[in-house]
Amino acid sequence: MGSKTKEIVEKFYKSNFYQDDGVLESFLHPDVELSWYGTTGFRKLNLEGIAEISSLLASSYESLRAEVEKIVVNKDEVAINFTYHVRTIENPEEEMPLAHFIAIWELKDGKLYRGVQISQLGEEIDESPWS
Numbered sequence: 001m002g003s004k005t006k007e008i009v010e011k012f013y014k015s016n017f018y019q020d021d022g023v024l025e026s027f028l029h030p031d032v033e034l035s036w037y038g039t040t041g042f043r044k045l046n047l048e049g050i051a052e053i054s055s056l057l058a059s060s061y062e063s064l065r066a067e068v069e070k071i072v073v074n075k076d077e078v079a080i081n082f083t084y085h086v087r088t089i090e091n092p093e094e095e096m097p098l099a100h101f102i103a104i105w106e107l108k109d110g111k112l113y114r115g116v117q118i119s120q121l122g123e124e125i126d127e128s129p130w131s
Contacts, residue, residue, distance in 0.1 A: 005107055006071050009078045012112060013066040018057040024050060029111040038099075038119045062087040065095070076107045083122060097122025 012027040024047070034045040045053070057064055069081040084098040103117040 003073075004110075005076060005078050006073045008107065008110065009080055009105060009112070010068060010071060013068065013080065013082055018054040018061075018064050021051055021054075024054060027112055029108050029113040032112060032114070034115045034117060036117045036119070038117075039121055060089070061098075062089050062092040063095075064098070077105065078107070079104045085122075 008027065012023075015023050015027070017023040017027065028047055028050065030047060032045075032047050032050065034050060036043045036045060043049070063086065065085045067083045067085060069083070070079075071081075072079045079102065081100075081102050083100045085095050086098045087093075087095050099119045099122045101117060101119045103115055105112050105115040107113055
């Protein structure tokens with residue numbers, strides 16, 4: 001299931017999940033759990049919590065784009081390294097990095113089920129750490 005697992009995760013992060021709750025339901029298991037270690041501390045999120053954050057993203061940004069650096073798959077487990085770039089409502093002409101992420105997910109029934117995510121506020125990076 002390796003290539004299918006990679007495809008599911010990459011499609012989710014590159015999707016418009018933040019604008020469409022239907023996308024969340026398509027990719028996230030109903031019993032999803034995400035442990036997120038971010039710059040503001042630790043958060044444990046379920047489907048409702050992820051939907052709330054997605055709604056905040058939609059109201060704060062004109063666009064959100066994931067730049068995927070690396071994806072590593074082992075059966076139904078996947079690790080992804082990516083950066084979210086945003087365009088603000090105040091300045092839609094300029095895209096800037098929002099945050100850098102590493103997430104590790106376990107899939108169940110073809111959906112994201114249990115995840116751990118670490119993020120750091122965005123900054124411009126001249127080259128990929130994987131180059």
